[in-house]
Structures are given as structure tokens and as C-alpha cells.
Amino acid sequence: MSANKIVVIGGVATGPKAAARARRCDPKAEITIIEKGDFLSYAGCGMPFYIGGIVKEPNDLMSSPIGVVRDASFFKSVKDINVLTRTKAETIDCSAKTVEVIELSSGEKKKIPYDKLVLATGSNANRPPIPGINLSNVYTLGNMNDAIAIKQALLKAEVNKMVLVGAGLISLELAHAIQELKPGMDITIVELMEYLMPAQLDPEIAALVGKHLKQKGIKLLTSQKVSGFEGQGQVQKVNTVTDTLDADLVVVSAGARPEVELAVKAGIKLGPTGAIAVNEYMQTSDPDIYAGGDCAENVHFVTKKPVYIPMGSTANRHGRVIGDNVTGGKDTFPGVLGTTIVKVFDFNVGRTGVSETEAKKLGYGVTTFICPNPDRAHFYPGHNLIVIKLIADSKTRKLVGAQIVGTGDVNKRLDVAVAAISMGTTVDQLANFDLAYAPPFATAMDAMTHAANSLRNKLDGRAKSISSLQVKEKLDRGEDFILLDVRSPKEYEEARLPYANVKLIPLGKLRERLGELPKDKEIVTFCKLSMRGYEAQGILEGEGFTNVKFFEGGIAAWPFEVDTEKFKEVKTNA
Amino acid sequence: MSANKIVVIGGVATGPKAAARARRCDPKAEITIIEKGDFLSYAGCGMPFYIGGIVKEPNDLMSSPIGVVRDASFFKSVKDINVLTRTKAETIDCSAKTVEVIELSSGEKKKIPYDKLVLATGSNANRPPIPGINLSNVYTLGNMNDAIAIKQALLKAEVNKMVLVGAGLISLELAHAIQELKPGMDITIVELMEYLMPAQLDPEIAALVGKHLKQKGIKLLTSQKVSGFEGQGQVQKVNTVTDTLDADLVVVSAGARPEVELAVKAGIKLGPTGAIAVNEYMQTSDPDIYAGGDCAENVHFVTKKPVYIPMGSTANRHGRVIGDNVTGGKDTFPGVLGTTIVKVFDFNVGRTGVSETEAKKLGYGVTTFICPNPDRAHFYPGHNLIVIKLIADSKTRKLVGAQIVGTGDVNKRLDVAVAAISMGTTVDQLANFDLAYAPPFATAMDAMTHAANSLRNKLDGRAKSISSLQVKEKLDRGEDFILLDVRSPKEYEEARLPYANVKLIPLGKLRERLGELPKDKEIVTFCKLSMRGYEAQGILEGEGFTNVKFFEGGIAAWPFEVDTEKFKEVKTNA
Known part of the structure; x- marks a missing residue:
């Protein structure tokens, strides 16, 4: 039997990964990567860091973790993989099973035969037809x-x-x-x-x-x-x-659009997102042709709908599955969650799964909770706040999405959410995960545990709450309600919500000052995070108040103006 | 109907949490906490940080995240919970449903009636009977x-x-x-x-x-x-x-031993670990008496065996379950994984689930892999190494344990392992989790993905490897084998394993220098991390070598002496 001929089009992420994995699975295969540019395996996600100067040289984005530049000779000598750079694949003949390529410097054309073909043609930045877009700079x-x-x-x-x-x-x-x-x-x-x-x-x-x-x-x-x-x-x-x-x-x-020209010319089917449609084996409509990375469509793991979410991490995972399957394996790719993390100045911003906005669009019944918490023990120096929004299916109580932002350790909690959503975890199960605790790393009840427990309280009808935006809308509509701040006078002095209907009664005084609050009026309680606001709701309800809710996240998750000018005349003598 | 009388013995972690939760679930309950000491809700895990000076004052360990000291008056005014400090519970009369307490300052005794009783008596540091242990200092x-x-x-x-x-x-x-x-x-x-x-x-x-x-x-x-x-x-x-x-x-x-004297005197059953036995509702052998925190036994989530692993995080989770159940709820606690994280100088050390050592003792068939990897993109400054050991059930391929150490972000990966083990995740599922990626936070294939994929390779029989300790044992026994270092000459010059049977052939030269290696001799390949060692094993096997393995973790996970003195005469002309 002659060697399995594997041809990979595209040399950035999925392509080299698929080729390397194929080599490990089949030492005798003939493997060729075709890349139109000069660069192989470069970390495209590092480009903003190159621009900012954190990454000094373009080459730093092209070396492996041990400092080896992965050029064509590296692939040949280490992996016995042939790499043709500055070579463009022009057409695929699916019945003859050949790829016609052109060597860009010489203009020379040739046909390369394949048994299995991998499309890893990537994506292009969208360049919308705005008038003047071709001006320089x-x-x-x-x-x-x-x-x-x-x-x-x-x-x-x-x-x-x-x-x-x-x-x-x-x-x-x-x-x-x-x-x-x-x-x-x-x-x-x-x-x-x-x-x-x-x-x-x-x-x-x-x-x-x-x-x-x-x-x-x-x-x-x-x-x-x-x-x-x-x-x-x-x-x-x-x-x-x-x-x-x-x-x-x-x-x-x-945004980016998948590079699908070659696939379309060859008659390979695109999905509804405009990217190349693949099955769970990463096979296209032609079973001998696989596609992965930024040119391919994914299934959303929660919604099971096709999505186009090009990501470097996904591209690498695709590569491994394809490498297995072009050498006789039957590995599957389960889909993506659209997990994203980004450092925006001192803020870490992460999200995974479905957002509340998406869920509503898709008609899913979800319950959400926004919960700020320190990322480590409050007595351990350097602790920072993170705000966690959890999104659960209201019926099954399964976690379906999370958004986490703040100056603290978002990264850890985001991946717990990823794992939880991937495994169909309910918020009840999540709340009892034996998460890591020591003062330099977390609070005794981790921020995720708190968030999960808060969402359980809401799902159980115990916590009655609205979001900061809902509070703002009520204020903007001029609704008649009491914004009951239950923090301490000291906290109040440091930062206040600048609205006339704010009333301060510190939580510790609430039971003795109930008489100051009308039982028939809507009351929205809040504090710095959410816990005292929630306690206040519980106290008032316990005392027969019937129209009480708290707003989630309190001052810590309030995105609008806060009055921080110190002033003497505190509104209460508490 | 008269109010539910809830008495909680112990005011450190489980006790106040159970009491606070009970209050939220039942605004009318009469709740009393009995604490023999002065302190309430203090963070015992912070004590080493107080000694080291990171935490300045003992009081810093006793305030809540918003800076409120949680003393008796705080509990009364905010939560309507009665707290008796300096009060020791002496006996429980289970049939009369009373606790006899003594007020330590006055010596006054009284009986407190309960409907539901919570034992949160904590633990004591063991003081082994070593001669001279009562010397001062x-x-x-x-x-x-x-x-x-x-x-x-x-x-x-x-x-x-x-x-x-x-x-x-x-x-x-x-x-x-x-x-x-x-x-x-x-x-x-x-x-x-x-x-x-x-x-x-x-x-x-x-x-x-x-x-x-x-x-x-x-x-x-x-x-x-x-x-x-x-x-x-x-x-x-x-x-x-x-x-x-x-x-x-x-x-x-x-170590610590559970404080169970009161429970034993009352005839409440202990478990095989010597701690108070509880069911999944945290109920003791007396259905009106609950126990949680350091005085109670837990079930190990993986082995389903009783374990005694007192932890502040567990104590808080117990408190919530108990607070629900003493007010008519039916919440359950699923068990623990023995998750631990500790900062040891610049090293972060974490573990969860079962260790290989425990698994062997219990007769479980496990397969393990040790995988070092940078915690962030190698081109992003400040990235650090972490060494991940994953432990999977050999038959089901489910993750059952993880140990992660290093100067990098251990914390994040440990909690991914916690979530994965809690949900019965196979390493195949783990490898395709859509974990968060951006250069400041992770590598495109996260360290956990790499570790999971490496373990899959081993479970599939593709990766043949041994641990650093097994290599050392072979060396110590004087076995005749080749330790094939496939790193670059530059890396070799910087740090080498100091053994006579080490041979250097950089991975890129391996295919052309196969003639230097005997086909019949045992070869153990290695590199800096593991990947090139694994690749070398693949290359050699592909070329007909039959007795090749690599050692997991390479130089990065080698715990013994490494020769780092620069020397000119590199052993090879490569």
C-alpha cells in the first residue's frame, strides 16, 4: 500500500497542527502544507501586543515556546512535513483529487495529488465599503x-x-x-x-x-x-x-469573514454563516476534504446552532481532530461556547456560553444574576473585585452562560463556567464544587460559589432582584419608589447614587427604623455588593413589606455616575 | 405555631453561616449561637499571614469584606441572631432537646431548649505526646x-x-x-x-x-x-x-482532630475517621441534630469513602446546607474532593481528587501524565511554567485527580480540574473544553488542554512514557539504557542531566543521525517539557526502534540535581 497523501492548505494554526498530529498518528504519510504567505504558525492573537510594544519583534510571535522559529526547514527536519511557502492553492479537483498550486515568486504551476485534503484557509478582516476607506492611514x-x-x-x-x-x-x-x-x-x-x-x-x-x-x-x-x-x-x-x-x-x-473562495470553486458546501460547513468529524460535504479553523463553521455547544466564531484556541483543537481523522481516526469536535477573554487596561473581561440577550432572541427562558465579589480573601493584600453574571436555564437550572469582568482574577472563574456549561452543570451542583481555597487565591466561598448560590436564591423565588439597568430605567421614567441604601454612613459619604429618592438606613438599624418606610410603596434596596441589599429585602419581607426588591451588584456593579464628592450633611443621623 | 428554635454550637465558620442562612429561610425562627471563645467568624486560614505580617492585625481576620467586625451586636442587629460568647455548651439532652451551657466568666449555668441543633464545634490542633512537647517555645x-x-x-x-x-x-x-x-x-x-x-x-x-x-x-x-x-x-x-x-x-x-466530646457524650455516632458521622443532609444519628465544618466527616466525591478533610471552604458550604435543612429544606451536600491550594514562596501548589498514591492503595486502575506548560502565551511577558499531573481512571477515562505546581497560574487550572472531576468528565471531553484564550491569560491550547491531550495519547497507547522518579530509579539501579536528550545544543549547554548515559541529538537532527542509536537498546528520550521527547519517541518507533519511551515533564519536571555549569566541550558536534 502506498503512503497516505495528506495535503493541507494553510500554514497558520489549524494547518500545522493538523499536519503535526497526522504525522504522529501515521509516521509514513506524505504530508504537505501549502501556504501563500511567508509565515507559518504565527500567533495572530499577539498582533495588538506587538503594536503596543509588549511583544518586541514580529519574530517573537513566530517561535515555539522553546524559542525555535517554525519555518519550513523546521517542519521538514523535525516532522518530515513538506512546507511550500509563497505558494497559492488555486483550484481543487475533487474527482481527480488534486490541488493546483502556483508558486508566487516564479509563477510556476503544478498539481499536487491528495488522498485527504485539509482546508485551513483562515479568514480575512472585513473591509466594509465605507466611502473613503481606501485613504491612506x-x-x-x-x-x-x-x-x-x-x-x-x-x-x-x-x-x-x-x-x-x-x-x-x-x-x-x-x-x-x-x-x-x-x-x-x-x-x-x-x-x-x-x-x-x-x-x-x-x-x-x-x-x-x-x-x-x-x-x-x-x-x-x-x-x-x-x-x-x-x-x-x-x-x-x-x-x-x-x-x-x-x-x-x-x-x-x-469582524472577519471566512476565506472560502477555493472551497466554493470546488463545490464544497458552505453553512448558513457563510463559513465552510463541517460535520462533527470536521469533514466537509466532500468526505475526503476536511476544514477547520477560521474558514470553518462551528456548532454552538449550548444552542446546537451553527455559529461563526473564529478563535485561535478552536483552530488548534480543530487541527488535532482533523489530524486524527485524515489518518484513519474517528475523533469528534463537540462545538464551541464562544469563550472570550480580553484584557482592557486593568479590566479583565470574559464571557462564555449564551448571553441573556442571545437567549431572549432565541426564545430560551433564562434567569440571571449579577454578583460582585473579591477574588481573594478580603484580608489578603492585592485582592480585587470581579463582577460575575451567571445565566441559567430557568427550567433545568443548568448554567448556560457567564460574563465576568473586573480588575481581579476573571480568568479562573471563567474557565470554571466553561467546564460547568460543557458538562451540563446545574447552578446547584456548581455551588457545591469543592473549589480551591486559600487566602492568596480565593475567598472561602469562592466568587463563583457566591454567584451560584445567589442565582439559586433567585431561581427559588427567595431573592427578588432587578438589574442596574432596570433601576436606571425606572429612574429615567420618573417612577415613584424608594432607593434604600443599606450601607454604613461612612460608605455613603464616600460614594452615593445621586438621586433624590435615595434613602440611607444602614442594615444594622433597619429593624429599629422600619417605621420610616411606607409598607405600600415600592422599595429597591442596595448596598456595595449585593449581600446586604438581599438581607434588607429579607428583613423587610419578614416584616410584612410586600413590594421590595434589591438591585443586583449594588454600587460595585453600577455603571452610571456615582457622586463621590465628600459632603458633611449626611442625609440621616444614623 | 411557636417559632422554630435553632441552636448553633460554634461561632467560627459553619455556625454563623448556618445561622445566617436559617434566618434568610425563616424570618421568624429563634436563632442562638453559642461560642466558647471571644471571636466570631474569624478566618483561621489567615493565621500564617498574620504571623508573616501580610495581615497586620488579628482584627483584620475578623471583619467582613466590607470592614464590619462581626461581633455579637452585629449578629443581633443585622440578623436578629442571639450570640452568646464565652459560653460553653456542656451537655446535650437529646430527649429533652436542651443544651446545658455555662457562662465562662460568671460560672452561671442554664439550659437552652432547641427544636434543631447544629454542632459546629470545629477541631483542635493535634498535640502529639512527644517527650518535651510542653517546653516553652x-x-x-x-x-x-x-x-x-x-x-x-x-x-x-x-x-x-x-x-x-x-x-x-x-x-x-x-x-x-x-x-x-x-x-x-x-x-x-x-x-x-x-x-x-x-x-x-x-x-x-x-x-x-x-x-x-x-x-x-x-x-x-x-x-x-x-x-x-x-x-x-x-x-x-x-x-x-x-x-x-x-x-x-x-x-x-x-494535623487536626475533630472536637467531638460533646457529641460523644450525647450519644451521637462518630464515623470511621473519628469525626461526627452525617448523612447527605448533614444530619447526625439524631435527626434533629446536624453537624458541619471541622467536627464532621465528609464523603469523598470520587471514592465515596468517608474522609476527614477539614477546610474553611467546606465549612461554609456545610453551613448553607444546614441552614436550609433546619428550616424545613432538603438540601444535600455532595461530598468533597480534598481540593487544596497553597502558596509556598513563589510556588503555587494545588491538588484535587485522588492522588496516584491513594488510587493504588484503593486498588483503582489509573493512568497518569505529567505535563509542564507555560501558563500564558510564550511571547507574553511574565508567563511562567506550571507542571500539571492528571490522573484518570484507566477504564472509563474519567479524570479523578490533578496535582498542579509551579510559579505560574495554578489556581485557574486546578478549578477546571475540580469542575471536571465533579461532573465525571473524561479526558477526551476535557481536551475539547472551549477554555478561555488570549495571550495575557493562557496559551492557545491551554495547559490543561495539553495535559489532557497528552494523557489521551498515553491512554491510547500512542505515548509511551515513564515518570522522572522511574528514570531516577533506573539510574540508581545502574540499568543500561540511553537517556536521549533531544533539545538544542544551546539548551544542553545551559542545563544538563549529569549522567554518563546521556546522549544529545537535537530533534531536528534525529532523523539523519539514527545510525548513532542501537535499535535493540532501551532508549528514554526527553527534552525541556515533554513534547519533543514525545516526538522523538514517535520518530524512533516510526523507524523501527522497539524499546523507546520518553520521560514525562523533561527537565522542567526533573526534581533532582541538574548540571548548570557552562562547559565548552559539548558532547556532540550537532
């Missing part, structure tokens, strides 16, 4: 050459005003990176939707990130469609439907 | 008074030599704390068993922690029974069976 960030060009432009003395179009992951990472590279830079992010990271977050969580951006001096304009770019050769102005912004430099981040 | 660390006394002793100028008896969590935290408080201190840890943290870790993982301790100047003597303490009034010497150590100060950490 208007960029997208799709590859290393873009990153190098953006950095060069940034370093010019005359570049001082930057507009980032789109408030997604890349713009947020870039805002941070650019401020590190050039602290004085004027940076504005313009977003079409009502809030930042609209594909990932719910509005009240996004608002917390937005508040942090503002603290860091980044301007954020939401619900603003960019209508055009203006300038003499080089961009000078960004026009939105209502506004005009000065700009020396623009980076447009309008 | 020989301490155990069981409560805040001990902590204060130890700190006072440490701060004396004449105290310079310290012996810590027992190499468990407390001694390791203390060694770190004491070196922070008094950097010049001579510290020796003496352990009866063969390696440190014997109740938690497997030997090759413990050896990595031991190596780190040594680097920090802490002496560790293992397999050494302490036979006595000597001195004139104050301790001066610690005698072991083979040695004598000078000591000005000794802290004996010989």
Missing part, C-alpha cells in the same frame, strides 16, 4: 503586515488622533496597546450598536467595561454609524451620521 | 491566641533557629511567612513520611515543591521521626531518630 488588522504598518504609522510624531471603528475585541485590545505605545494619543472608539462587545456581552456588563474605558481616557461613541472617511490622500476626518471626528489614523475592525 | 497553631504567641516569640532577637515539625500545609505556609517576617531565620522542616504534603501529593510532584523550598533556603528532612524536644524550660534541641537539631522555636503541625 485607514487600516484593518488582519495580518502581520497590517500590524507592522499600523505600528509604523503610530510612531510618527504627527499622528495623534486615532479613531477605532467597531468596539469589538480588537479595538479594545488596540486602545490599550496604543495607549501603552504612545500615552498621549487621543483615542475614540466608534460603535454601530448600542454598547461595546455587542456580540459577546449583555448591556449592563458592557457598561461596566465602558466605565473603565472612560476612566482610562478612551472616548466611546455608541449607536454611531460611520458614514465616511475624509482627507487629502491621507485620512483627516471620520464622519458618523451625527458627528465628525478628527483622525490621523483609523483602524476599522468590522 | 514549642507551639501548635490551632487558634488566634497561638498565632499571636508564635509571632511574639519570633520577633525576639534571640530566636533564630526554627524547626517546623510536619511538612503539611501549615508548615509550608509558616516557612514562607516566617522568612517574610524575619529573613535571616534558619528554618528546618522535619517530616515523618518520605516526602512533603504526603496526604495530598504524589512523590514526584512533592519533590518539585521540595526543590523550590531548597532554593529558598529552607531545609527539609524527610523520613525523620521526631523523638523528643530538649531544653532548660525553653526548647533548645529537637531530636529525631537519627539527628539533633538546634531550635529556639518549634511549631508542631500534626
Whole structure:
């Protein structure tokens, strides 16, 4: 029997991983990677860090953890894999089972036969047809050459005003990176939707990130469609439907679209998202052709619906499954949760599973809770706050999503949520996970345990609560209710909600001062985090008040203005 | 109907939590906490940090996250819970349903009636009957008074030599704390068993922690029974069976034993571990009496066997379940995994589930893998190494245990393992969890994904490997085999295994230098982490070598001496 011929198109993430795994599974296979560019296995996710200067050289993104640059000769000598760089796959003949390639320097064409073909053609940054998008200094960030060009432009003395179009992951990472590279830079992010990271977050969580951006001096304009770019050769102005912004430099981040041209020409089916459709074995409509990474569609693990969520981590996992299956294996890929984590200045922002917004769109009944908590023992120095929003299926009580933000350790809790959702965990089970505790690492009841228990209280009808945005809407509508602050006078003096219907009764005095509260009026209690607000609700209900709720997350999760000016005349003599 | 009378004995962790939860579930219950000491709700786990000076005042361990000291008046005014401090419960009359208490200051006795009783009597530090243990400056660390006394002793100028008896969590935290408080201190840890943290870790993982301790100047003597303490009034010497150590100060950490005297007198049944036996509702043998926290036994979630693993986190979870159940609920506690995390100088040390050592003792067939990996993208500054050992049931492929150590982010991966074990996750499922990735937080394939995939390779018979300890045993027995180092000459020059049978052939040259290796001899390949060692095994097997394995973890997980002196004459011309 002659050797299994495996041809891989694409040399960034899925491709090399699939090839390397295939080699491990079949020492005798003939394996070839075709890559149109110069670079192999580079870490595209590192580009903003290169721009910011945290990563010094483009090459640092191309070496393996042990410092070996993974070029063609590395693949040949170590893995016995042939790599053709600067070589473009032009057509696939599915019946003859050949790929026609062109060597870009020489223009030479040849046909490469395959037994199994892997499409790992990646994605391209979207370049929306906005008038003026071809002016110089208007960029997208799709590859290393873009990153190098953006950095060069940034370093010019005359570049001082930057507009980032789109408030997604890349713009947020870039805002941070650019401020590190050039602290004085004027940076504005313009977003079409009502809030930042609209594909990932719910509005009240996004608002917390937005508040942090503002603290860091980044301007954020939401619900603003960019209508055009203006300038003499080089961009000078960004026009939105209502506004005009000065700009020396623009980076447009309008998402990515899968590179599917080759697949489409070969008659391979796309899915509803426009990416290549694959089954659980990562096989396309042609069973000898596999696809993975940014060119392929995924199934959402919770909703079971096709999604297009290109991620470096997914691309690598795809590669292993494909490597197995092109060498006779039967490995499966179970789908994705859309897990995302991003460092936005001092804020860590993570999410996984379905958001409340998505759930509502899909018609799922979900119950959510927003719970701020320190990430470590409150007596251990350096502890920081994280705000956890958990989203559970109201009927099954299974966790289906989580959004976690804050200056503390978001990373750990996010992956607990990932594991929990992946295994169909109920919030009741989650609450009793024997999570790691020692003062430098967590609180005795971990932040996730608290969040899960709070959500259990809500699911059980014990905790009656609304979100910060719902409170704000009530205020904006001028509703007649009492905002009952149950914190201490000292806390009140440090920071207050600036509304006339706020009344301060510290929790410790609440039982003796019940007479000050009307039993028939709506009362919304709150505190710094949520626990005293919840206790206050319990006390008032226990005393026969019938229209009481607390607002989730308290001051810690309040995304709007807080009055922090010290003043003497505290509203209460408590 | 008269109010439900709930009496809680013990005011540290489980007790106040149970009482607070009971109040939330039943606003009308009469709730009383009886505490023999002065302190309520203090964080016992913070004591080493108080000694080290990271936590400044004992009071810092007693306030809530918002800075409120939780004293009796706090419990009364906020939670309407009566707290009797300096009050000792002397007897329980189970048929009359009363607790007889004595007010310690006045000597006054009274009987308190209950409908439901909660035993949260905690534990005491063991004080083994070693000759001389009552000399002054020989301490155990069981409560805040001990902590204060130890700190006072440490701060004396004449105290310079310290012996810590027992190499468990407390001694390791203390060694770190004491070196922070008094950097010049001579510290020796003496352990009866063969390696440190014997109740938690497997030997090759413990050896990595031991190596780190040594680097920090802490002496560790293992397999050494302490036979006595000597001195004139104050301790001066610690005698072991083979040695004598000078000591000005000794802290004996010989574990804790549950405080069960009251329960035993009342005829309440103990379990095989000597702690109070409870069912899944945390009910004792008397259905109106519940027990939780350090005085109660737990079920191990994996083995389903009774275990005694007192932990602050567990105590708090017990409290919630009990609070529900004494007010008519039916909540259950599913058991523990013995999750532990501890900061030992720059090393984070975590473990959960069953160890390989325990699994062997219990007769379980397990397969394990040791996998070092950076905790974040290798190009992101500040990334650090973590070494993950995963333990899976060989038949079901379910994860049953994990041990993770290193200077990197152990905390996150440990809790992923906790979640995975809790939900019966196979390593195949674990490998495809959509874990969070961005360069500041993880590698594209997270360290846990790598570890899970490596263990899959081993379970599938693809990876053939042995542990560092097995390699060392082969060396010590003088076996004839080749230790094939497949790293680069540069890495070899920086650090080498100091054995005559080491041969260097960099992975990239292996295919062309196969002729230098005998096909019939045993070859053990290795590299810095494990990946190239594994690749080398694959290459050699592909080329017809039949007796090849690699050693797991490579240099990064090698707990013995490494030759780091630079030398010119590299053993190969590669």
C-alpha cells in the first residue's frame, strides 16, 4: 500500500497542527502544507501586543515556546512535513483529487495529488465599503503586515488622533496597546450598536467595561454609524451620521469573514454563516476534504446552532481532530461556547456560553444574576473585585452562560463556567464544587460559589432582584419608589447614587427604623455588593413589606455616575 | 405555631453561616449561637499571614469584606441572631432537646431548649505526646491566641533557629511567612513520611515543591521521626531518630482532630475517621441534630469513602446546607474532593481528587501524565511554567485527580480540574473544553488542554512514557539504557542531566543521525517539557526502534540535581 497523501492548505494554526498530529498518528504519510504567505504558525492573537510594544519583534510571535522559529526547514527536519511557502492553492479537483498550486515568486504551476485534503484557509478582516476607506492611514488588522504598518504609522510624531471603528475585541485590545505605545494619543472608539462587545456581552456588563474605558481616557461613541472617511490622500476626518471626528489614523475592525473562495470553486458546501460547513468529524460535504479553523463553521455547544466564531484556541483543537481523522481516526469536535477573554487596561473581561440577550432572541427562558465579589480573601493584600453574571436555564437550572469582568482574577472563574456549561452543570451542583481555597487565591466561598448560590436564591423565588439597568430605567421614567441604601454612613459619604429618592438606613438599624418606610410603596434596596441589599429585602419581607426588591451588584456593579464628592450633611443621623 | 428554635454550637465558620442562612429561610425562627471563645467568624486560614505580617492585625481576620467586625451586636442587629460568647455548651439532652451551657466568666449555668441543633464545634490542633512537647517555645497553631504567641516569640532577637515539625500545609505556609517576617531565620522542616504534603501529593510532584523550598533556603528532612524536644524550660534541641537539631522555636503541625466530646457524650455516632458521622443532609444519628465544618466527616466525591478533610471552604458550604435543612429544606451536600491550594514562596501548589498514591492503595486502575506548560502565551511577558499531573481512571477515562505546581497560574487550572472531576468528565471531553484564550491569560491550547491531550495519547497507547522518579530509579539501579536528550545544543549547554548515559541529538537532527542509536537498546528520550521527547519517541518507533519511551515533564519536571555549569566541550558536534 502506498503512503497516505495528506495535503493541507494553510500554514497558520489549524494547518500545522493538523499536519503535526497526522504525522504522529501515521509516521509514513506524505504530508504537505501549502501556504501563500511567508509565515507559518504565527500567533495572530499577539498582533495588538506587538503594536503596543509588549511583544518586541514580529519574530517573537513566530517561535515555539522553546524559542525555535517554525519555518519550513523546521517542519521538514523535525516532522518530515513538506512546507511550500509563497505558494497559492488555486483550484481543487475533487474527482481527480488534486490541488493546483502556483508558486508566487516564479509563477510556476503544478498539481499536487491528495488522498485527504485539509482546508485551513483562515479568514480575512472585513473591509466594509465605507466611502473613503481606501485613504491612506485607514487600516484593518488582519495580518502581520497590517500590524507592522499600523505600528509604523503610530510612531510618527504627527499622528495623534486615532479613531477605532467597531468596539469589538480588537479595538479594545488596540486602545490599550496604543495607549501603552504612545500615552498621549487621543483615542475614540466608534460603535454601530448600542454598547461595546455587542456580540459577546449583555448591556449592563458592557457598561461596566465602558466605565473603565472612560476612566482610562478612551472616548466611546455608541449607536454611531460611520458614514465616511475624509482627507487629502491621507485620512483627516471620520464622519458618523451625527458627528465628525478628527483622525490621523483609523483602524476599522468590522469582524472577519471566512476565506472560502477555493472551497466554493470546488463545490464544497458552505453553512448558513457563510463559513465552510463541517460535520462533527470536521469533514466537509466532500468526505475526503476536511476544514477547520477560521474558514470553518462551528456548532454552538449550548444552542446546537451553527455559529461563526473564529478563535485561535478552536483552530488548534480543530487541527488535532482533523489530524486524527485524515489518518484513519474517528475523533469528534463537540462545538464551541464562544469563550472570550480580553484584557482592557486593568479590566479583565470574559464571557462564555449564551448571553441573556442571545437567549431572549432565541426564545430560551433564562434567569440571571449579577454578583460582585473579591477574588481573594478580603484580608489578603492585592485582592480585587470581579463582577460575575451567571445565566441559567430557568427550567433545568443548568448554567448556560457567564460574563465576568473586573480588575481581579476573571480568568479562573471563567474557565470554571466553561467546564460547568460543557458538562451540563446545574447552578446547584456548581455551588457545591469543592473549589480551591486559600487566602492568596480565593475567598472561602469562592466568587463563583457566591454567584451560584445567589442565582439559586433567585431561581427559588427567595431573592427578588432587578438589574442596574432596570433601576436606571425606572429612574429615567420618573417612577415613584424608594432607593434604600443599606450601607454604613461612612460608605455613603464616600460614594452615593445621586438621586433624590435615595434613602440611607444602614442594615444594622433597619429593624429599629422600619417605621420610616411606607409598607405600600415600592422599595429597591442596595448596598456595595449585593449581600446586604438581599438581607434588607429579607428583613423587610419578614416584616410584612410586600413590594421590595434589591438591585443586583449594588454600587460595585453600577455603571452610571456615582457622586463621590465628600459632603458633611449626611442625609440621616444614623 | 411557636417559632422554630435553632441552636448553633460554634461561632467560627459553619455556625454563623448556618445561622445566617436559617434566618434568610425563616424570618421568624429563634436563632442562638453559642461560642466558647471571644471571636466570631474569624478566618483561621489567615493565621500564617498574620504571623508573616501580610495581615497586620488579628482584627483584620475578623471583619467582613466590607470592614464590619462581626461581633455579637452585629449578629443581633443585622440578623436578629442571639450570640452568646464565652459560653460553653456542656451537655446535650437529646430527649429533652436542651443544651446545658455555662457562662465562662460568671460560672452561671442554664439550659437552652432547641427544636434543631447544629454542632459546629470545629477541631483542635493535634498535640502529639512527644517527650518535651510542653517546653516553652514549642507551639501548635490551632487558634488566634497561638498565632499571636508564635509571632511574639519570633520577633525576639534571640530566636533564630526554627524547626517546623510536619511538612503539611501549615508548615509550608509558616516557612514562607516566617522568612517574610524575619529573613535571616534558619528554618528546618522535619517530616515523618518520605516526602512533603504526603496526604495530598504524589512523590514526584512533592519533590518539585521540595526543590523550590531548597532554593529558598529552607531545609527539609524527610523520613525523620521526631523523638523528643530538649531544653532548660525553653526548647533548645529537637531530636529525631537519627539527628539533633538546634531550635529556639518549634511549631508542631500534626494535623487536626475533630472536637467531638460533646457529641460523644450525647450519644451521637462518630464515623470511621473519628469525626461526627452525617448523612447527605448533614444530619447526625439524631435527626434533629446536624453537624458541619471541622467536627464532621465528609464523603469523598470520587471514592465515596468517608474522609476527614477539614477546610474553611467546606465549612461554609456545610453551613448553607444546614441552614436550609433546619428550616424545613432538603438540601444535600455532595461530598468533597480534598481540593487544596497553597502558596509556598513563589510556588503555587494545588491538588484535587485522588492522588496516584491513594488510587493504588484503593486498588483503582489509573493512568497518569505529567505535563509542564507555560501558563500564558510564550511571547507574553511574565508567563511562567506550571507542571500539571492528571490522573484518570484507566477504564472509563474519567479524570479523578490533578496535582498542579509551579510559579505560574495554578489556581485557574486546578478549578477546571475540580469542575471536571465533579461532573465525571473524561479526558477526551476535557481536551475539547472551549477554555478561555488570549495571550495575557493562557496559551492557545491551554495547559490543561495539553495535559489532557497528552494523557489521551498515553491512554491510547500512542505515548509511551515513564515518570522522572522511574528514570531516577533506573539510574540508581545502574540499568543500561540511553537517556536521549533531544533539545538544542544551546539548551544542553545551559542545563544538563549529569549522567554518563546521556546522549544529545537535537530533534531536528534525529532523523539523519539514527545510525548513532542501537535499535535493540532501551532508549528514554526527553527534552525541556515533554513534547519533543514525545516526538522523538514517535520518530524512533516510526523507524523501527522497539524499546523507546520518553520521560514525562523533561527537565522542567526533573526534581533532582541538574548540571548548570557552562562547559565548552559539548558532547556532540550537532
